[in-house]
Amino acid sequence: MRIGIPDDGGPLVPATPTTTARLVGLGYDVSVATGAGAGAGFPDTAYEAAGAVVVPDGEAWSADVVAITRAPDVLAASGPAGLRPGARGPDGLRIGAVLIAQIAPAARPDLVRALANRGVTAFALDAVPRISRAQSLDVLSALSNVAGYRAVVEAAAEFGGMFSGQVTAAGTTPPANVFVIGAGVAGLAAIGAAGSLGAQVRAFDVRPEVAEQIESMGATVVRADDAAQQVSADGYASALTTDQEAAALRAYAVETAAADIVVTTALVRGTAPTTITAEMVANMRPGSVIVDLAAPGGGNCELTVPGERVVSANGVVVLGYTDLPDRMPRHTSELLGTAVANLVQLGTPNRDGRLALDPDDVVVRGMTVAARGEVLWPPPPVAVSAPASPVRPASAVEPAETAPGSRQARPTGAGSRQAHPATRAVLLGLGAVLAALAVAASPADQVAHLTVLALAVVVGFYVISHVSHALHTPLMSQTNAISGIILVGGMLQIGSSDPVVTTLAVLASAVASINIFGGFLVTHRMLGMFRRGAPTDGSGR
Structure with missing residues (x-):
C-alpha cells in the first residue's frame, strides 16, 4: 500500500x-x-x-x-x-x-x-480514547503540551521584563509573578516553562487531586476550598456550581491583581468558561500579559478575541492566539508524525x-x-476494565433478621471481615507479650540494643508510610546506604567463634547485598527514563 x-x-x-x-x-x-x-x-x-x-x-x-x-x-x-x-x-x-x-x-x-x-x-x-494503551496516539495531549510551553514563550516576548530575578551592581530586580489557571497538560507545561525561566509560579485547579502535580513542578498551589470539586472519576473538571464559580472568581481576582503573567487553560468539554472578567483585567498592572489558551473555545477572558492580540484600556495585553502549536512546527510535526506512525504500526x-x-x-x-x-461517530463509551464485584448466589443470602426463637445466623461476608480487626489486635497483643518476655529473659547489656531496635522499627514504619510516592526512589537510595552499613557490620562478624553469630552475619550480609544491588539497578533504570536522548517512540530516537 x-x-x-x-x-x-x-x-x-x-x-x-x-x-x-x-x-x-x-x-x-x-x-x-x-x-x-x-x-x-x-x-x-x-x-x-x-x-x-x-x-x-x-x-x-x-x-x-x-x-x-x-x-x-x-x-x-x-x-x-x-x-x-x-x-x-x-x-x-x-x-x-x-x-x-x-x-x-x-x-x-x-x-x-x-x-x-x-x-x-x-x-x-x-x-483517541483517554486510556493508558492509547497514550502513544494521543495527539491532543501532545499539542496541549506544546501550546502550554509556547504560551509562556509568547508571554515572555510581550512582557517588558525578565522572568527571573537579577542581582547586578546597580541593584536587584524581582522575578516575574506567573499565575496559571488549570493544571491539565497545557497548564502543567506552562508551569514548567515559566519555572524554568526563573519566575515565581502560582497555579489553581478546581480538581483537588492535581495539587500534588502542581507542587511537583515547583509551583505554589492556590487553594479555594469553596471552589474545589469532588475527586473526578475521569480526570476532567466539570462545570462549576454557582457557589463554586463565585468562590473561584474571588480567588482569580486576588491572584490576577498581583500577577505579571496570567495563563488560562480552562475548557469544559470544549467550552471555555469565563475566569477572567473585564473588571479583573482593569485591576491588573499596566504591561501585564494574559495568554488565553482556551481561545479556540471562546476564551476564558472577557476581552479575548480568538486569533487576535488585544490591549486593554489600562495597558494589559490579552493574547487569544489559536495556532500556538503551529508556531513551533518542527517539534509539533515530530509529535504528529510519531502518532501517525504509531497508528500505522498498530x-x-x-x-x-x-x-x-x-x-x-x-x-x-x-x-x-x-x-x-x-x-460511526460518536463511538460507544469505553468500558472500564475493572474486576466485577463478587456477587453471592441468591440461595446463600441470609435474612437480616431471624425469627424469634430461631438460631442466630452465622456471620458471612461483611460479618467475617468485621472479625479481622479483633484478630489483628489479639495477634499484636500476643506479639507484644512475647517481645516483653524476650526482653526480660535477655542479659542486661542486650536490653538497650533491643529497645533501640524496637524504636527503630516503629519510627521507620511511620516515616516510610508518610513519604510521598514521588520520593520513594531517593528514599530507596538512602536505604541502600543503611544496607551498606549492615553489610559492613555483617562482614566484620563473619569470623566470630560463635556459630550463631556467624550464621546471622552471613544472612545479614546476603540480604543487605541483595538490597544494595537491586536498589541501584532499579534507580539506574528509572534515571535512564529521564536521560536526554533516551528512546521515546520506538524508533531509537
Whole structure:
C-alpha cells in the first residue's frame, strides 16, 4: 500500500524524515508532496534519504492511505461524486481511501457525512480514547503540551521584563509573578516553562487531586476550598456550581491583581468558561500579559478575541492566539508524525505494508468516525476494565433478621471481615507479650540494643508510610546506604567463634547485598527514563 503525505498548506506536516523511515520499514511506499515539510524545516532531500518518493501534491492525495494534519474543509453538499476543493486540499482523495487527520468530528458533522458518502475510512487523531494503551496516539495531549510551553514563550516576548530575578551592581530586580489557571497538560507545561525561566509560579485547579502535580513542578498551589470539586472519576473538571464559580472568581481576582503573567487553560468539554472578567483585567498592572489558551473555545477572558492580540484600556495585553502549536512546527510535526506512525504500526503487525486495523479494538473504534459508507461517530463509551464485584448466589443470602426463637445466623461476608480487626489486635497483643518476655529473659547489656531496635522499627514504619510516592526512589537510595552499613557490620562478624553469630552475619550480609544491588539497578533504570536522548517512540530516537 502507498501512504501519501500531501501539502495541506500549513507549517505542520504529519510525517518527518524519521517517522517516514519507520513507515518504510513497515513495508509501505511513502509519497511526500513537494515542499510538504518545508514549513517545519524538513527539506525534500531528507524525505528521499528516508526512503520516500517526492511527488506532486495531487499524486500524494491519490494514495491508499492519506495522512494530513487537519482534515480538509468539505462542503456539506459534497456527496458520492467526491470531495470538493476547499480551503485545504484538492478533491483527489479517491473512493475507498483511508484518511488519518485531526477531524474534530463533534464540531464538523457535515465533514464526517461527506467522508462517509465518499466511502472514505476516516481516523480522527483528535478522538483517541483517554486510556493508558492509547497514550502513544494521543495527539491532543501532545499539542496541549506544546501550546502550554509556547504560551509562556509568547508571554515572555510581550512582557517588558525578565522572568527571573537579577542581582547586578546597580541593584536587584524581582522575578516575574506567573499565575496559571488549570493544571491539565497545557497548564502543567506552562508551569514548567515559566519555572524554568526563573519566575515565581502560582497555579489553581478546581480538581483537588492535581495539587500534588502542581507542587511537583515547583509551583505554589492556590487553594479555594469553596471552589474545589469532588475527586473526578475521569480526570476532567466539570462545570462549576454557582457557589463554586463565585468562590473561584474571588480567588482569580486576588491572584490576577498581583500577577505579571496570567495563563488560562480552562475548557469544559470544549467550552471555555469565563475566569477572567473585564473588571479583573482593569485591576491588573499596566504591561501585564494574559495568554488565553482556551481561545479556540471562546476564551476564558472577557476581552479575548480568538486569533487576535488585544490591549486593554489600562495597558494589559490579552493574547487569544489559536495556532500556538503551529508556531513551533518542527517539534509539533515530530509529535504528529510519531502518532501517525504509531497508528500505522498498530495496524501492521506483520510489517507487510498492508493496513489492517481491528475495528473491534476499543482504541481503533474510538478513532474511527467513518467507514464502509457509514458515519460511526460518536463511538460507544469505553468500558472500564475493572474486576466485577463478587456477587453471592441468591440461595446463600441470609435474612437480616431471624425469627424469634430461631438460631442466630452465622456471620458471612461483611460479618467475617468485621472479625479481622479483633484478630489483628489479639495477634499484636500476643506479639507484644512475647517481645516483653524476650526482653526480660535477655542479659542486661542486650536490653538497650533491643529497645533501640524496637524504636527503630516503629519510627521507620511511620516515616516510610508518610513519604510521598514521588520520593520513594531517593528514599530507596538512602536505604541502600543503611544496607551498606549492615553489610559492613555483617562482614566484620563473619569470623566470630560463635556459630550463631556467624550464621546471622552471613544472612545479614546476603540480604543487605541483595538490597544494595537491586536498589541501584532499579534507580539506574528509572534515571535512564529521564536521560536526554533516551528512546521515546520506538524508533531509537
